[in-house]
């Protein structure tokens with residue numbers, strides 16, 4: 001290994017240690033805004049859920065004793081005295097020897113102890129023929145069946161995903177305390193960059209890193225915005241930094257960190273030792289930097305400086321930025337990628353890997369007899385977004401491996417959830433143009 005390069009794991013540990021010194025913030029937010037954040041309190045239910053016994057079926061609420069022995073041959077006929085749709089909130093009582101029509105989710109009337117589904121009746125609303133005897137408590141969901149009042153339904157440290165959000169809302173929580181997810185600003189640099197949507201001319205490049213990283217951050221549940229440096233002028237860049245740290249908790253930059261004459265990020269942040277720049281033994285993603293900036297109120301804002309090559313930027317995001325953010329957000333999976341973010345796959349292809357550097361190779365995945373198999377997704381140049389978009393995962397080739405051979409198992413960091421696996425299985429859509 002080239003001796004001046006720092007191993008990937010060592011750099012990641014240094015980034016995590018630096019970010020670990022920034023205190024986490026706890027904020028109380030309206031419940032819907034908790035999505036994607038980690039709970040900072042145990043949540044105790046103030047109510048039973050369901051709050052009262054309700055029906056699991058559309059049908060008729062009855063006293064079971066009134067319907068004993070009912071069958072298709074010997075139906076029991078009862079007068080229908082009321083109609084209870086879901087959403088009716090007044091107290092309804094069932095008199096002996098009567099039935100009340102009821103809908104799924106509606107409160108079971110006082111005095112009723114079973115519901116007969118509509119399919120086992122003649123569906124009439126004046127008097128109803130009941131064609132079967134219900135089991136005791138048939139189709140009645142008791143109060144507190146799901147959640148009991150006073151029960152801890154969610155523990156501090158739980159990630160609020162779609163299911164957890166549903167539970168929070170169902171127990172009537174208006175707001176909840178969460179670890180504030182770090183707000184990230186993505187700052188792209190380079191005089192050559194055009195705004196997304198522009199057609200590049202000679203010497204021009206469209207800013208794809210900004211949209212890519214903001215989208216990736218949002219996919220991972222972090223609020224993110226994009227910013228563009230005014231140019232490669234150092235004084236202007238310093239002013240941009242001063243402005244941006246006021247509105248974010250983490251700053252991520254791309255570009256301007258290698259050996260060029262105009263590498264403004266490295267030049268400006270090296271001053272006063274605000275950031276450390278080093279070569280990391282990985283491919284792509286060699287030039288890296290990290291440090292801390294201070295906001296006007298004394299807040300410390302971690303800054304992670306990624307290389308400008310688009311694939312290098314994405315790889316660096318996955319192996320350094322995402323773990324750091326998960327740590328700052330107290331993500332229960334911890335800073336390292338959760339198991340669901342990676343699979344082990346066996347190589348179908350052979351290729352040479354760079355000596356002494358961990359390679360993160362763009363690969364496609366498919367199911368083989370023994371589990372996941374992988375193939376190279378295309379050209380592996382750091383500028384080649386085509387192979388990145390075509391890939392399902394980054395296969396991690398350890399620094400000591402110089403040649404990947406068919407049959408070799410490799411850990412693969414997933415680039416999208418396999419459940420939605422879009423790259424290889426979807427047919428091309430019909431052409432459609434929009435104005």
Ligand SMILES: Nc1nc2c(c(=O)[nH]1)N[C@H]1C(S)=C(S)[C@@H](COP(=O)(O)OP(=O)(O)OC[C@H]3O[C@@H](n4cnc5c(N)ncnc54)[C@H](O)[C@@H]3O)O[C@H]1N2
Nearest residue numbers: 188205207208209210255256257258259286307308309312
């Ligand atoms: N003499 C050396 N040259 C380079 C070295 C080196 O060690 N010695 N390292 C190379 C490696 S590896 C990488 S990676 C790049 C990193 O360069 P920078 O981080 O300084 O990035 P830039 O020079 O600004 O840009 C590199 C490349 O990426 C394109 N780019 C930049 N920003 C964006 C963006 N927002 N969207 C799309 N594309 C972007 C830019 O146009 C360049 O093509 O340095 C190598 N050079």
Ligand code: MOO
Nearest residue numbers: 284285286312382
């Ligand atoms: O290591 Mo630089 O990140 O591609 O090509």
